[in-house]
Amino acid sequence: MENFNIEEYLTVYGKVAKKAAFLMGMADTNKKNTALKAVAEALVDNSEKILKANDIDLENAVKNGMSVAMQDRLRLTEDRIKGMAEGLVQLTSLPDPIGEVIDGFKRPNGLQIVKRRVPLGVLGIIFESRPNVTADAAGLCIKSGNACILRGGKEAINSNIAIAEIFSETLEASGLPKAAVQLIDNTSREVSTAMMKLNDYIDVLIPRGGAGLIRSVVQNATVPVIQTGTGNCHVFVDETADLDMAVNIVMNAKTQRPSVCNAMETLLVHENIAEKFLNAVCVKLKDKNVELRGCEKSKSFFADMNDATEDDWKTEYDDLILAVKVVSGVEEAVEHINNYGTRHSEAIITKNFDNATKFQNEIDASCVYVNASTRFTDGFEFGFGAEIGISNQKLHARGPMGLTELTTFKYLISGNGQCRG
Amino acid sequence: MENFNIEEYLTVYGKVAKKAAFLMGMADTNKKNTALKAVAEALVDNSEKILKANDIDLENAVKNGMSVAMQDRLRLTEDRIKGMAEGLVQLTSLPDPIGEVIDGFKRPNGLQIVKRRVPLGVLGIIFESRPNVTADAAGLCIKSGNACILRGGKEAINSNIAIAEIFSETLEASGLPKAAVQLIDNTSREVSTAMMKLNDYIDVLIPRGGAGLIRSVVQNATVPVIQTGTGNCHVFVDETADLDMAVNIVMNAKTQRPSVCNAMETLLVHENIAEKFLNAVCVKLKDKNVELRGCEKSKSFFADMNDATEDDWKTEYDDLILAVKVVSGVEEAVEHINNYGTRHSEAIITKNFDNATKFQNEIDASCVYVNASTRFTDGFEFGFGAEIGISNQKLHARGPMGLTELTTFKYLISGNGQCRG
Secondary structure, X not given: OOOOOHHHHHHHHHHHHHHHHHHHHHOOHHHHXXXXXXXXXXXXXXXXXXXXXXHHHHHHHHHOOOOHHHHHHHOOOHHHHHHHHHHHHHHHOOOOOOOOEEEEXXXXXXXXXXXXXXXXXXXXXXXXXXXXXXXXXXXXXXXXXXXXXXXXXXXXXXXXXXXXXXXXXXXXXXXXXXXXXXXXXXXXXXXXXHHOOOOOOOOEEEEEOOHHHHHHHHHHOOOOEOOEOOOOEEEEEOOOOOHHHHHHHHHHHHHOOOOOOOOEEEEEEEHHHXXXXXXXXXXXXXXXXXXXXXXXXXXXXXXXXXXXXXXXXHOOOOOOEEEEEEEOOHHHHHHHHHHHOOOOEEEXXXXXXXXXXXXXXXXXXXXXXXXXXXXXXXXXXXXXXOOOEEEOOOOOOOEEEOOHHHEEEEEEEEEEEEXXX | OOOOOHXXXXXXHHHHHHHHHHHHHHOOHHHHHHHHHHHHHHHHHOHHHHHHHHHHHHHHHHHOOOOHHHHHHHOOOHHHHHHHXXXXXXXXXXXXXXXXEEEEEEOOOOOEEEEEEXXXXXXXXXXXXXXXXXXXXXXXXXXXXXXXXXXXXXXXXXXXXXXXXXXXHHHHHOOOOHHHEEEOOOOOHHHHHHHOOOOOOOOEEEEEOOHHHHHHHHHHOOOOEOOEOOOXXXXXXXXXXXXXXXXXXXXXXXXXXXXXXXXXXXXXXXXXXXXXXXXXXXXXXHHOOOEEEEOHHHHHHOOOOEEOOHHHHHOOOOOOEEEEEEEOXXXXXXXXXXXXXXOOEEEEEOOOHHHHHHHHHHOOOOEEEEEEOHHHOOHHHHOOOOOOEEEOOOOOOOEEEOOHHHEEEEEEEEEEEEOOO
């Protein structure tokens, strides 16, 4: 890699992305939908090519001693490729957010002001090992009229290149700019860090991946970032809870899919029902192989727990582990969650109106549930369709980010000679 | 400053700000309005105290050889204090954005979802020498239910401390947390840089000031930033323009208040009317002492211009200087603006519908005008009331940022035991 100039390398991506974004912003819905369907077809038609590329990635993974679980995330199959294609076709049935008039009014001086929804421009998506993210993210960018520069993990580089090439070729054949989808083919850390500072060409960065990736982007980026995905979520079972409902919700929030960001990590239980509830739910959790880590009080009601430490309140396990804490009531639950939570998804199970209201008012999170599982924080479950991630920052977007969250707006002002006095 | 630990110092601010933000988010409109009126009164009642503090800043300014223009920005008078107070009273008549239900819907599984507007939390405001920003920014934060940590320029530190103290004391007397308004009393660059990385306590950073300040915040911050204020704005006079209207708008956009971000910096003129229009407008601009810097073609039509260089197309003068370029039509105008503009405010003067539409569709800026002056990009002119700044980034807010732009939302989801299948 002698004479490799990172800035020049990325500027090439940036310049064509900016031109592509301009054209994508002008493209009408039919053209974008037709292209998405064509890409879906092309992905399936080129399954063999994609799987061959994926095989190389998998061979390298084995050589490098990648864990079997990680290999599974990396692996593509005919079915998984069909899944990516179906995702693209689904996008065509969602409404196009671009061009929507969000607001409009006339000023006393006669100026007519219209607030119109437009694409963000060039999105930088930085993600880890799952190659299907390439197709998902690119599809969302196309439908929302953006161009994207994708930077995937080095483990999946061959698979990602194959998928991105099919996008570019098909976009071009559909009369859209092929550079609307570009993949960074140098996966060095230096290039990734430089991409995070490409303010002249990238409008917004969206990292998709684990806490380490998100932290690295937040620390290094000068391009505006939307943080996604860190979820240290809680369920608080109040003293008036319907305990059967609470058991169902706790089981669902912890065990239905423990590896995702909207799964519960800490269970908070009101002291007045702790003995009864913990004895009912903990046996079931144990049956599902959930490791329990409890506070002193929790252990006094259900002994078969490990000790919870301060670290446990802070940890997003993404695994079959649950921290358990007995609290004196909704006040302490709110305090604990606002202190340790990551502003993602939080739930109270209660029949008490005041406590439900207090919890929803006072918890600082993107999604605050009463009597439902935290697992519903998801684009499809909210009716938004496919999502680029779950934002847990407060700027721009919060919660599930669908097509609308990949847009901004501009004010169009029409007059007949108005000057400011 | 031995043993001074920046992290500890800022953590004290951060912790109390976070508590204050929680309470401010719960405060009802009447309480916030009453407090704003009380602060307005207290500012006027304490004019003498504020002016004494301002005198110290002014004495230091003279000692340090500050320019007369800068001294004027720093200077407070009874009238300017009254102006700050009036600004606070005006805020009380604006609608409270907090609690608004932005959206709401029921899902097929019975989950009822409400999207409710809430404050951002803790705002970090970094600004330069004008001490009245302290009152303006603090007022907007109070009305929008946020807490703020203010970091003003060292030149105005005594004035800023005096104003912030009056806020804190009056907030407390009004039953609101005094830490809702805090001023960083250490104005070193190190503290400022550390504040930009205070992610645990500050939700959003808003720099208010010149290009250097904005750049420094964008480069150093890990806290999400809203960029404001850089305005390299253009007016394009098309060949079908009403030339009298065009003259009025150009004069207004350049000379009515040249120091502000929505003033015009480059004039683009269609080649077919360039001779006639430039001869009409340039004499008037010269009469107002505007220095002209033209391209070759411009100079061939109106000789009394300096040469424009590549740098001129990029520069926000904020002064009585105007770059002038003759273009072949709307296509070239759009290309020039999208290339050199800062996505702030851009105008076309034309009678041609297609060109007006093309300009509004294709220009990438927060505000795109047809037949009106760029000077209207302003919170009051848009009917939003007082503003914290003009955003020229695409994330979260674009254009004039009023109270609404200082908010985020959360989803409140109510169910009766729903679990994800």
